[in-house]
Amino acid sequence: xxxxxxxxxxxxxxxxxxxxxxxxxxxxxxxxxxxxxxxxxxxxxxxxxxxxxxxxxxxxxxxxxxxxxxxxxxxxxxxxxxxxxxxxxxxxxxxxxxxxxxxxxxxxxxxxxxxxxxxxxxxxxxxxxxxxxxxxxxxxxxxxxxxxxxxxxxxxxxxxxxxxxxxxxxxxxxxxxxxxxxxxxxxxxxxxxxxxxxxxxxxxxxxxxxxxxxxxxxxxxxxxxxxxxxxxxxxxxxxxxxxxxxxxxxxxxxxxxxxxxxxxxxxxxxxxxxxxxxxxxxxxxxxxxxxxxxxxxxxxxxxxxxxxxxxxxxxxxxxxxxxxxxxxxxxxxxxxxxxxxxx
Amino acid sequence: xxxxxxxxxxxxxxxxxxxxxxxxxxxxxxxxxxxxxxxxxxxxxxxxxxxxxxxxxxxxxxxxxxxxxxxxxxxxxxxxxxxxxxxxxxxxxxxxxxxxxxxxxxxxxxxxxxxxxxxxxxxxxxxxxxxxxxxxxxxxxxxxxxxxxxxxxxxxxxxxxxxxxxxxxxxxxxxxxxxxxxxxxxxxxxxxxxxxxxxxxxxxxxxxxxxxxxxxxxxxxxxxxxxxxxxxxxxxxxxxxxxxxxxxxxxxxxxxxxxxxxxxxxxxxxxxxxxxxxxxxxxxxxxxxxxxxxxxxxxxxxx
Numbered sequence: 001x002x003x004x005x006x007x008x009x010x011x012x013x014x015x016x017x018x019x020x021x022x023x024x025x026x027x028x029x030x031x032x033x034x035x036x037x038x039x040x041x042x043x044x045x046x047x048x049x050x051x052x053x054x055x056x057x058x059x060x061x062x063x064x065x066x067x068x069x070x071x072x073x074x075x076x077x078x079x080x081x082x083x084x085x086x087x088x089x090x091x092x093x094x095x096x097x098x099x100x101x102x103x104x105x106x107x108x109x110x111x112x113x114x115x116x117x118x119x120x121x122x123x124x125x126x127x128x129x130x131x132x133x134x135x136x137x138x139x140x141x142x143x144x145x146x147x148x149x150x151x152x153x154x155x156x157x158x159x160x161x162x163x164x165x166x167x168x169x170x171x172x173x174x175x176x177x178x179x180x181x182x183x184x185x186x187x188x189x190x191x192x193x194x195x196x197x198x199x200x201x202x203x204x205x206x207x208x209x210x211x212x213x214x215x216x217x218x219x220x221x222x223x224x225x226x227x228x229x230x231x232x233x234x235x236x237x238x239x240x241x242x243x244x245x246x247x248x249x250x251x252x253x254x255x256x257x258x259x260x261x262x263x264x265x266x267x268x269x270x271x272x273x274x275x276x277x278x279x280x281x282x283x284x285x286x287x288x289x290x291x292x293x294x295x296x297x298x299x300x301x302x303x304x305x306x307x308x309x310x311x312x313x314x315x316x317x318x319x320x321x322x323x324x325x326x327x328x329x330x331x332x333x334x335x336x337x338x339x340x341x342x343x
Numbered sequence: 344x345x346x347x348x349x350x351x352x353x354x355x356x357x358x359x360x361x362x363x364x365x366x367x368x369x370x371x372x373x374x375x376x377x378x379x380x381x382x383x384x385x386x387x388x389x390x391x392x393x394x395x396x397x398x399x400x401x402x403x404x405x406x407x408x409x410x411x412x413x414x415x416x417x418x419x420x421x422x423x424x425x426x427x428x429x430x431x432x433x434x435x436x437x438x439x440x441x442x443x444x445x446x447x448x449x450x451x452x453x454x455x456x457x458x459x460x461x462x463x464x465x466x467x468x469x470x471x472x473x474x475x476x477x478x479x480x481x482x483x484x485x486x487x488x489x490x491x492x493x494x495x496x497x498x499x500x501x502x503x504x505x506x507x508x509x510x511x512x513x514x515x516x517x518x519x520x521x522x523x524x525x526x527x528x529x530x531x532x533x534x535x536x537x538x539x540x541x542x543x544x545x546x547x548x549x550x551x552x553x554x555x556x557x558x559x560x561x562x563x564x565x566x567x568x569x570x571x572x573x574x575x576x577x578x579x580x581x582x583x584x585x586x587x588x589x590x591x592x593x594x595x596x597x598x599x600x601x602x603x604x605x606x607x608x609x610x611x612x613x614x615x616x617x618x619x620x621x622x623x624x625x626x627x628x629x630x631x632x633x634x635x636x637x638x639x640x641x642x643x644x645x646x
Contacts, residue, residue, distance in 0.1 A: 058440040060447075122628050129383060129439040133579050134627050137620035140572065144617045250451045257444060300458035300564075307452030314445045315433045 005328060010183045012327030013268040014176060017042060020272055021172035032168060033237075034282070038275035039171035040232050042268055044248075045255045046178040047225035049267035051218045052256060054191055056198035057127055060249055061119065061135030064142030065223040067244035068115045069108035069230025071146060074159040074239070077104035082161040089150035101165045105174075105231040112227015113220050120219035124212050127201075139249060147241040158240040166236035174232045178225050182264050185221055194218050198262075250303075251278070254310040260320025265327040270320065274309070278302055353483040359601030361489030363594040364496030368551050369574040370593025371503060372544035374586050377578075378520030379540045381439045382431060385446040387548060388571030389453035390426075394419040394552030395562040396457060399466035408470045416549040423545030427537065450568075457564040465563035468556040475557060488557045499550060500590070503543070507586075512539050520586070573600060573616075576623040582633020591635045 017039065024035035048062050075087070076099045083095055099107065123134050146153060166174075185191045194214040197204040201211055233239060251274070259270020280288075281302040288295045313320060369387065376384050397418040401411030430449055434442050474491060477484040507513035512535070518526040519536045527533055555567060574593050581592015596619060604612050626634055 058444065123624070126627060126631075129443065129583070130579075130627050130631060132440055132443050133383075133575065134624050136572075137576065137624045140620045141617045144614060144620075148613045250447065253444060254448065257448075298459050299463075300455045303451055303455035304459060307448050307455060310448040311430060311445060311452060314437075314441065314448065315430065318437065318441065 006187065008328060009265070009326045010180070012265055013179045013183075016268055016272055017172060017175045017179060021168055021175075024168045024172075031279075034275070034279035036166060036168055036171045036236060038272060038279065039168075039175045040166065040229060040236060041252065041255060041275045042175040042271040043171075043178040043229035043232060044226060044252050045259070045267045045271040046175070046182045046264065047222045047229055048252055048256050049261065049264060050182050050185060050222035050225060051215075053262050053264070053267065054186065054194045054198065054218055055215050056262075057215065058132040059135040059219075060132060060253070061138035061142075062222065062226050063244055063249040063252065064119075064139050065112040065116050065226035066230035066233065066248070067142055067146055067241070069112040069227030070159070070234035070239055070244060071153050071230075072111040072227070073104040073108035073231035074162045074234040075153055076107060077101060077235070078159075078162050086157055086159075086161060087150065087154045089155075090153075091151045094152065101163065101170075101235065104235075105228060108231030108234075109224045109228040112230065113224035116223020116226070117216070117220040120216045120223075124215040124219060139245070143241055143245045146244075154240070156241065158238045159234055160238045162234055162238070164235060164237070166232050171232060171236070174228060178229065179264065179268060181221070181225060182267075185218070186264060190214060190217050247303075251306060254306050256320075257310055258313045258320055260322035260324040262319070262324035263322055263326045266320050266322035266324060269322060273321070274306060277309070278306060281305055354477075354485060355602060355605035357485040357489040358605060359598045361486075361492040362601035363596075363598035364493045365551055365554055366570065366574050366577060366597030367590045367594040368496050368499055368547045369570065370578050370581070370590050371500065371586065372547035372551075373574060373578055373593075374583070374589035375516070375540045375544050377583055377589075378586060379516060379523065379537050380431060380435065380442075381523075382434075382442040383439065383446065383575065383583075384544075385443060385571070385575070386426065386450040386453060387544070387574075388567035389450050389457075390419050390422055390545065390548040391552045391555060391567040391571075392457060392562070392564065393422050393453070394549045395468055395556050395566050396461060396466065398470065398553065398556050399468035399562045402468045402470045403466065411468075411470055412553055415552055416546070419549040419552060420542065420545045423541050423548065424538075427541040431537070431541070450571075454564045454568070461562075461564070463564065465561045467560050468562050469560040471553070471557045472560060488554065491557075492554050495550060495554065499547065506543075512536070516540055520584075573597070573619065576620060580623050580626050580634055582636035584632065585636055588633050588635035592633065595634075 020035060020038055020042075024032050024039075027035065044062075044066055047065070048059070051057070051062070052059055075090070075094050076097060078086070078098065080096065080098050083090060087095075119138055123131070123138070126134050148155060186195075193204070193209045194217070196207075197209060197211045197214055205211060230244070255270040255274040256267055257270070258274055259268070260266025281297065284295045284297040285299045285301060317323070319325075369391075373384055373387050376382055394415040397415040398411045401414050426449065430445060431442075434445055437445075474488040475486055477486050478490070507517055515526065515531045515536050516539065518529070518531055519533075523533070526536075552567075555570070556562065559566070573596055577592040577594075577596030578589045579592070580596060581590070582588030600615060600619060603615055607615070
């Protein structure tokens with residue numbers, strides 16, 4: 001029974017990812033981009049979940065790991081002959097090297113992990129508000145440096161000429177990988193120890209768990225997943241420093257919060273649901289024919305709706321849509337309901 | 344000829360002081376609410392933005408300056424009270440981190456509402472543009488607004504010191520900031536204290552909005568966003584838990600960014616935000632209580 005329950009916890013999110021990917025195979029090419037984007041969002045939000053969900057510590061900094069991943073994959077996979085035009089000041093080694101698609105993604109994940117570990121080494125001592133502000137500082141610094149330092153990237157320009165390899169398949173594989181890693185981590189000894197520190201840091205310490213050490217492990221792992229997602233993202237569309245900054249931070253945090261920050265199921269469902277709403281609204285901003293009527297929303301509607309949704313969820317249902325619980329069989333759901341009423 | 348201090352001329356110095364004064368007011372606005380609610384208001388900049396749009400609205404219709412300023416105060420106060428009722432109050436029981444995320448959402452929400460309503464191009468609020476003219480004091484040109492900002496900030500802070508020190512509502516606020524639960528047990532009314540803190544912080548936001556539109560007459564949806572982020576950093580730098588250190592932190596970061604931004608060549612000043620935020624992170628790690636607090640007031644949880 002326990003094993004079956006665990007299988008459902010993994011299969012639920014995977015089935016959702018697969019369903020989204022299948023939808024992508026039947027829709028038009030322009031809609032397919034939204035589906036692929038949704039899958040990349042799943043990867044980013046799952047990366048966020050691995051740290052925020054399991055540790056209960058807030059991080060505004062994960063988009064900086066997405067950004068360094070995107071930078072690494074973008075720079076290294078761009079054809080050598082294209083580089084001087086877009087990145088004239090690039091350092092020698094980066095200028096003369098080009099790697100394949102898969103290697104660039106692996107490097108993106110590695111760079112994300114290393115950066116997260118370096119940043120986490122001092123920062124993981126902080127909790128609560130201080131952690132929020134400090135990770136926000138990390139986001140600001142990363143954005144500032146990537147935006148102006150042309151030795152390591154395009155600076156203010158956009159990553160054009162990166163091979164657009166992130167189609168439906170690659171995005172789906174990436175999202176599945178992220179979900180599987182997050183699940184395995186959550187079931188592992190480390191994941192359990194970190195969740196113990198989330199529930200009661202003092203009690204966890206009393207049984208010999210290093211809060212700092214466990215948080216650092218999760219931070220590094222989620223940095224790797226975020227870096228991978230960044231690699232997927234840069235292979236999907238031409239990015240620049242602005243597209244990996246506050247807006248992305250906001251929308252991915254909103255996805256996690258709306259879905260339910262403390263469960264993998266919540267992370268995936270939040271990413272899919274908000275991406276869906278966001279895509280429909282984005283289409284509507286360009287004029288959309290819906291049930292024979294032209295819907296034409298002014299630009300900016302998307303963020304208003306997503307922002308309002310996020311605020312509403314935080315106020316009315318702080319556990320998110322899923323209530324922060326994993327997906328379970330009907331029996332489990334009934335039991336959950338019963339214990340809720342028993343309280 | 345222009346006199347120089349540390350390689351910068353007097354104008355840069357005066358501008359930096361003016362900016363620091365403005366940031367100090369914002370820091371007080373954020374710090375007051377934080378004191379009673381443990382809530383970092385990320386959406387503070389959007390209140391300033393709303394005030395700036397009110398000024399632009401009045402300017403476009405050619406209304407007199409005082410009407411515009413009145414409208415600005417009205418809009419900002421209304422918004423801050425609404426924000427308290429709709430967002431802060433239901434979230435009061437939550438952890439500071441959750442409240443930070445919530446105000447982050449509100450900030451984006453308000454910014455997009457402004458985008459929807461007024462478009463991305465921006466409106467002009469230039470009814471006080473004459474204050475941007477320099478005045479010559481013993482051979483040195485200083486913009487009037489830099490002087491005005493400093494004077495207004497000092498006056499506001501003095502008024503606040505009197506309010507907090509000499510009135511009963513000020514006493515209640517200080518008590519609530521020390522220990523909210525005990526203060527309530529001793530008969531301090533929570534809603535009243537929070538309401539007054541939010542109102543005062545709204546008044547400060549409106550004041551900042553008026554002064555900021557003089558320096559940046561173009562009002563866009565992300566008006567004051569960068570400034571708020573910097574002020575938040577400054578508040579942490581100074582010390583969140585006490586009002587005076589928070590204010591000093593706000594002033595310090597405003598002065599530093601104004602002074603270094605004006606004095607350094609572009610090649611270096613573009614990395615200024617990195618240095619400021621690196622300093623913030625360093626302070627959080629080494630002196631979690633803040634730079635301008637006495638040692639021993641550990642308030643930040645550590646692991």
